[in-house]
Amino acid sequence: MDILRTENMTKSFGGVVANNNLSIGIPEGKITALIGPNGSGKTTFINVVTGVHPITSGKVYFKDRDISGLDVNVISRMGIARTFQKIRLFENLSVIENVLVARKPFYKSGPISVVLNTPKFKREERDNREKALELLKLVGLEDKAYDSPTGMAYGLRRCLEIARALALEPQLLFLDEPAAGMTRDEFKVIMDLIIILKERGITTLLVEHTMDFIKAVADWVYVLNFGQVIAQGKFEEIERDPLVLKAYLGEE
Numbered sequence: 461m462d463i464l465r466t467e468n469m470t471k472s473f474g475g476v477v478a479n480n481n482l483s484i485g486i487p488e489g490k491i492t493a494l495i496g497p498n499g500s501g502k503t504t505f506i507n508v509v510t511g512v513h514p515i516t517s518g519k520v521y522f523k524d525r526d527i528s529g530l531d532v533n534v535i536s537r538m539g540i541a542r543t544f545q546k547i548r549l550f551e552n553l554s555v556i557e558n559v560l561v562a563r564k565p566f567y568k569s570g571p572i573s574v575v576l577n578t579p580k581f582k583r584e585e586r587d588n589r590e591k592a593l594e595l596l597k598l599v600g601l602e603d604k605a606y607d608s609p610t611g612m613a614y615g616l617r618r619c620l621e622i623a624r625a626l627a628l629e630p631q632l633l634f635l636d637e638p639a640a641g642m643t644r645d646e647f648k649v650i651m652d653l654i655i656i657l658k659e660r661g662i663t664t665l666l667v668e669h670t671m672d673f674i675k676a677v678a679d680w681v682y683v684l685n686f687g688q689v690i691a692q693g694k695f696e697e698i699e700r701d702p703l704v705l706k707a708y709l710g711e712e
């Protein structure tokens with residue numbers, strides 16, 4: 461079953477059709493990769509389905525519910541989380557606080573409980589801290605929990621961004637170029653993490669340029685060019701596809 465699917469989804473920016481009539485299904489519990497040359501519409505796909513950009517036409521369904529045009533916060537609360545190509549962290553907060561802030565939608569205590577520091581609020585705080593530490597452990601940042609993210613290695617900052625996305629307890633996770641700028645070792649951490657997430661039942665859509673990474677983790681690959689799907693299949697199938705080779709080589 462597809463956890464998310466788009467039907468003839470189109471997104472235009474003025475005269476630029478960034479996503480052109482896309483009908484894409486993301487199978488539940490699997491790792492799907494979305495690849496394609498620069499400017500082929502991958503990030504736009506994530507931005508439209510997560511509600512960052514309004515859809516121009518077509519539909520987006522999450523677990524068979526039409527979510528096209530819903531607000532970004534509503535969509536994230538439904539169980540869809542994402543990371544950004546450009547890492548977004550709160551530099552004035554510690555690593556663990558960055559994760560705790562992302563758990564805000566789960567806090568049930570009202571402002572009075574917070575001010576009075578009631579037992580209910582204290583319990584909630586403790587539970588959220590435990591959860592945040594568990595996530596930091598998962599991404600290999602447990603021993604940096606009380607450090608500042610500023611100045612941390614790029615790969616570690618990216619791991620923190622993923623922990624922040626996981627703090628939303630998503631069923632579907634969009635990772636936009638998670639391996640960009642990473643060393644080989646850092647990238648191995650992310651690769652292992654994605655596989656652990658799959659074992660935990662989280663569906664991932666991965667936008668990535670590193671082909672070794674895609675080959676190692678993706679169950680299914682969609683290839684975009686000029687906003688359209690030009691091929692789909694297992695990595696071994698699409699890597700030999702003449703249309704894909706042509707798109708990447710930029711031949712006429």
Ligand SMILES: Nc1ncnc2c1ncn2[C@@H]1O[C@H](COP(=O)(O)OP(=O)(O)OP(=O)(O)O)[C@@H](O)[C@H]1O
Nearest residue numbers: 473476477478496497498499500501502503504505
């Ligand atoms: N906010 C925007 N305003 C105008 N045009 C945009 C906007 N976002 C994307 N585009 C255009 O839409 C097209 C697709 O861009 P998009 O960023 O989705 O591609 P991409 O495949 O993610 O590229 P890359 O691999 O370089 O990140 C490009 O022509 C881009 O210039």
